[in-house]
Amino acid sequence: MVDPVHHLIGLTPPITVALAFALPLLSLIVKSRRFAEVYGVSATAIAAILTAIAFYYVYLVKSPVVYTFGAWPPPVGIVYEVDKFNGLLGLVVGVVFLLVAVYSIEYLKHRSGIEWYYTLLIGMEAGMLGVLYTGDVFNLFVMLEVTSVTAYGLVAFYRSRKESIEAALKYAIVGSVATTIYFIALAIIYGSYATLNMAQIAFKTMSKVDYFFYLIGGDRLWITYTPMIAVGGAAALALALWAFSVKAAIFPNHFWLPDAHPAAPSPISAILSGLLVKVGVYAIARFLYTLFHAAQPEVLVDSALKYVVEATLYALIVLGALSALIAGILMVAQSDIKRLIAYSTIMHIGYIAMGLGLATKLGLEAAIYHTINHAVAKALLFLAAGAFIHVVGTRNIDELSGVGRLMPITTLTFIIAAFSLVGLPPFNGFVSKYLLYMAFIEKGWAPLTAIIVISSSFALIAYVKIIYGVWLKAPVKELKGIKDPSPIITIPLLILAFACVFLGIASPYILDKVITPSVVDLAYNPLNYVSEALKILTQALGG
Amino acid sequence: MVLNEVLSIIVNAFVIPGLIFIAITTWLTQWFYRKIYARMQNRIGPRFIGPRGILQPIADFLKLLFKEDITTIVAREKEPIIMLSLAVGSLIALLSMLPISPYPLYAENDIILAIYLTLWPPIALILLGFMAPNPFTAIGTSRYMTLLIVCEPIWLLSILVPVVLTTRTGIAPAYSLFSASMNVASLWSNPLAVIPLILALYSIILAFQCKLMLRPFDIPEAETEIVAGPFTEYSGPKLAFITLLHDVEIVVYSLLIVWLFLGGPAPFTLTSIQGILTLIVKYLVIVFLVTWIKASTARLRIEQAVVFMIKYVLPVSIIAIILATIIPI
Amino acid sequence: MNVLIVMIKLTVIMILVALSLYSTYIYVRKHRGIIKAKYKFQPYGCGEELTREQVSVGSRGLYWSVVSKVFNKLYMILREKIHTGVLGDWFSLMIIFLVVIVIVLIALSLIGVFG
Structure with a gap:
């Protein structure tokens, strides 16, 4: 008997998809703006509750949770497999989406087409949760496409602006090339490993036995293992990681980001920078650490794959360092407030990639904690910048001068977010950067910490530029009638600012109870991930 | 138990190495370097207040503190003091991680925490410069930020050198400012370890000079050129706090170098008279060195300074940290 | 001791010191009345009159010119x-x-x- 909570967890993405597609139909009947807004907020609230249930369940009851669609066992049907790692990221996605949906009510109140906006927003949440929760590499492709297509649409939401359309087109072309390349990788994976289930692939990279044949035929039906499978694995890993690095905007695949993120409405920029790039990071981590066991290369059955995985890790460190440095240098040169913040996203993704490339426990903790901290702080930064833009109506830092003096709450939250991303203690960004430094020093690569310092100091002066621009500078023109926006905007800002401080102050507890278990689930306990899925297969076969 | 914790925090914050200790040290240090700086320039220096002018720094501070507080119509009124107080607080917090504190706060891997605490004063100075909008403050502050980009990585790498070296000898807690300061003295007898230590000492003293805007890196506040750089608009109590922060920075960073590189009171212990005397002598040597460089050099241009740091200091610190990670101990 | 607990203690020390210094300033400010002389509160411009527009620097001219001199090629x-x-x-x-x-x-x- 399956625990009913499993249904709730497994059905989170499908429920969200259904909610998304019901909205246009319902808005044909109820032609009210208020209805679309209430519907959007309640749908994201439902998704947030479901992700919270999943988080609670995997942390306190049982991990991982495997949900089989239509009760078809793993290699035949699609499974969703939630462990502590994706359960945690799912919770972050749910909460940030809820806050953004609330914020959007006020931010877009003068725009038409709000029902389409919320349709795409909920659709993107469904896609993201699908990418996170899925236990099937092909389903990951589908959900990645759902996320990406809704994202292209939302970037082009201001359809009367030239730069939005241009950015959306560029983003769409680059993004669809990436997903196509990932599709080729899927073909190679299926050709090499004869399965698309993540747990089974993870098992096959560990042992020469095919679990499925092993179950039905005892020890009679071993598959003939050829070493050339390793070559297929290498090709698949190369193509898939390239595709994910486009989604995650790691150098040299980051070009689309500084165009796409500023062109979208500010709440969407918050989601794109805070969460969407993290989906790419999640996929990289899942492929490298769960499917190809990068943290413990000794369990890999094939020595050929060991070289491949190690080379990939080095490449991640080098590319992450380059991302951080290049984004840092270009960040200071920007005079568009949102473009500057978008470059900072590339920099922080560089840090996360460096943490992932280290393949030590500390490095992974740093990467995962930084993923969450950056999601919170960057969402806050974009939403606060959006509040300035909403009130004044321009994105140019020079034209915003002195506005911050009249908007104290927005300015305070903006400064908290900026200090958190620069990494000042006791904010959350400091804790994860600290872990990253220690991971480098512990591995004996202390000179590389200079890269983090240099890029952080670039980031510091870039943020000081905004703080100077919006808060400290003398107002150039008379500012009349400018004040903090309504609580619909400021309450999400204050919640996120509180989260920034809380994730910093409570970090000893959070690291111990939340981050470390998720690292263990991601990288150090492959048998657990595999056996939960394959147990269902055994039961289905009556074994 | 809780009482003990509270007591340790209060002692750290207000007695040693807190406000009382820092006030006395800052006062004497300022007198010392003003005196020797004057001698190097063929002047006499502070003279009238107290024996040999020893009370002059206090008199200056009090005079500034009780002067009129002028804030221009475009400037911020109280935020500069908040930032300056936080910066002084961060430096005292840094001192309470050193063995000089009776209740030192330390843990494994706390070195990055110490380095990030030293980031507060530059941030305070940058925001301070921008809080009083003026063409001179803008030029000065932007120069200071440019210097920081090259000076921060050097600062980090050179501080890491003794910490990495002492940790490799196997002491616990690892990568801690406290344990590194307690054990660095034994490294000076190892000829292989001396090389990275000397290279790091060279680069940290130049980074010190750069962080504190002392000549030849006084480009941000270049007196004859842009009035007083970031501090152009400040007078009265705010200027008093600025000089306080500047002197506290000199004291804290000199103490940091003395402990982390020269081993503090080694070869004696801190509880003996000889130990305290050794500590004071080493401290005065560092202050003297800094003042000497300040007195005997001329100001560089900003791009000269950046190129100098990138060409002649950053590579040295990188070589030092690479040596520190690979040499056999 | 956990390093993050040390971080919290250090933050407490930092804020205690900052508070005591800040209250000194507030005390000093209260102690002497502030003289409001209009001409003193104009931004300092070496004897020149500065308008509001001249007081601040545009974000493009802030420090990028300096950096681009040094890192120009890159x-x-x-x-x-x-x-x-x-x-x-x-x-x-x-x-x-x-x-x-x-x-x-x-x-x-x-x-x-x-x-």
């Missing part, structure tokens, strides 16, 4: 060669990267298999 390469904004240029870079990573990883696995 910045020019970044801006003119890499971040051109032309889709075709990006694609050439991205495809080169894709080809390199595929060839390198497959070569490594072949070395592992046959070597």
Whole structure:
């Protein structure tokens, strides 16, 4: 008997998809703006509750949770497999989406087409949760496409602006090339490993036995293992990681980001920078650490794959360092407030990639904690910048001068977010950067910490530029009638600012109870991930 | 138990190495370097207040503190003091991680925490410069930020050198400012370890000079050129706090170098008279060195300074940290 | 002791010290009345009158001119060669990267298999 909570967890993405597609139909009947807004907020609230249930369940009851669609066992049907790692990221996605949906009510109140906006927003949440929760590499492709297509649409939401359309087109072309390349990788994976289930692939990279044949035929039906499978694995890993690095905007695949993120409405920029790039990071981590066991290369059955995985890790460190440095240098040169913040996203993704490339426990903790901290702080930064833009109506830092003096709450939250991303203690960004430094020093690569310092100091002066621009500078023109926006905007800002401080102050507890278990689930306990899925297969076969 | 914790925090914050200790040290240090700086320039220096002018720094501070507080119509009124107080607080917090504190706060891997605490004063100075909008403050502050980009990585790498070296000898807690300061003295007898230590000492003293805007890196506040750089608009109590922060920075960073590189009171212990005397002598040597460089050099241009740091200091610190990670101990 | 607990203690120390210094300032301010002389509160301009527009610096002229003098070559390469904004240029870079990573990883696995 399956625990009913499993249904709730497994059905989170499908429920969200259904909610998304019901909205246009319902808005044909109820032609009210208020209805679309209430519907959007309640749908994201439902998704947030479901992700919270999943988080609670995997942390306190049982991990991982495997949900089989239509009760078809793993290699035949699609499974969703939630462990502590994706359960945690799912919770972050749910909460940030809820806050953004609330914020959007006020931010877009003068725009038409709000029902389409919320349709795409909920659709993107469904896609993201699908990418996170899925236990099937092909389903990951589908959900990645759902996320990406809704994202292209939302970037082009201001359809009367030239730069939005241009950015959306560029983003769409680059993004669809990436997903196509990932599709080729899927073909190679299926050709090499004869399965698309993540747990089974993870098992096959560990042992020469095919679990499925092993179950039905005892020890009679071993598959003939050829070493050339390793070559297929290498090709698949190369193509898939390239595709994910486009989604995650790691150098040299980051070009689309500084165009796409500023062109979208500010709440969407918050989601794109805070969460969407993290989906790419999640996929990289899942492929490298769960499917190809990068943290413990000794369990890999094939020595050929060991070289491949190690080379990939080095490449991640080098590319992450380059991302951080290049984004840092270009960040200071920007005079568009949102473009500057978008470059900072590339920099922080560089840090996360460096943490992932280290393949030590500390490095992974740093990467995962930084993923969450950056999601919170960057969402806050974009939403606060959006509040300035909403009130004044321009994105140019020079034209915003002195506005911050009249908007104290927005300015305070903006400064908290900026200090958190620069990494000042006791904010959350400091804790994860600290872990990253220690991971480098512990591995004996202390000179590389200079890269983090240099890029952080670039980031510091870039943020000081905004703080100077919006808060400290003398107002150039008379500012009349400018004040903090309504609580619909400021309450999400204050919640996120509180989260920034809380994730910093409570970090000893959070690291111990939340981050470390998720690292263990991601990288150090492959048998657990595999056996939960394959147990269902055994039961289905009556074994 | 809780009482003990509270007591340790209060002692750290207000007695040693807190406000009382820092006030006395800052006062004497300022007198010392003003005196020797004057001698190097063929002047006499502070003279009238107290024996040999020893009370002059206090008199200056009090005079500034009780002067009129002028804030221009475009400037911020109280935020500069908040930032300056936080910066002084961060430096005292840094001192309470050193063995000089009776209740030192330390843990494994706390070195990055110490380095990030030293980031507060530059941030305070940058925001301070921008809080009083003026063409001179803008030029000065932007120069200071440019210097920081090259000076921060050097600062980090050179501080890491003794910490990495002492940790490799196997002491616990690892990568801690406290344990590194307690054990660095034994490294000076190892000829292989001396090389990275000397290279790091060279680069940290130049980074010190750069962080504190002392000549030849006084480009941000270049007196004859842009009035007083970031501090152009400040007078009265705010200027008093600025000089306080500047002197506290000199004291804290000199103490940091003395402990982390020269081993503090080694070869004696801190509880003996000889130990305290050794500590004071080493401290005065560092202050003297800094003042000497300040007195005997001329100001560089900003791009000269950046190129100098990138060409002649950053590579040295990188070589030092690479040596520190690979040499056999 | 956990380093993050040390961080919290240090923050407490920092805030205690900052509070005591700040209250000193507030006390001093209260103690002496503030004289409001209009001419003193204009921004200082070496004897020149400064208008509101002249007081602040635009974000472009802030410090970028200084940095671009030193890192000029690097910045020019970044801006003119890499971040051109032309889709075709990006694609050439991205495809080169894709080809390199595929060839390198497959070569490594072949070395592992046959070597």
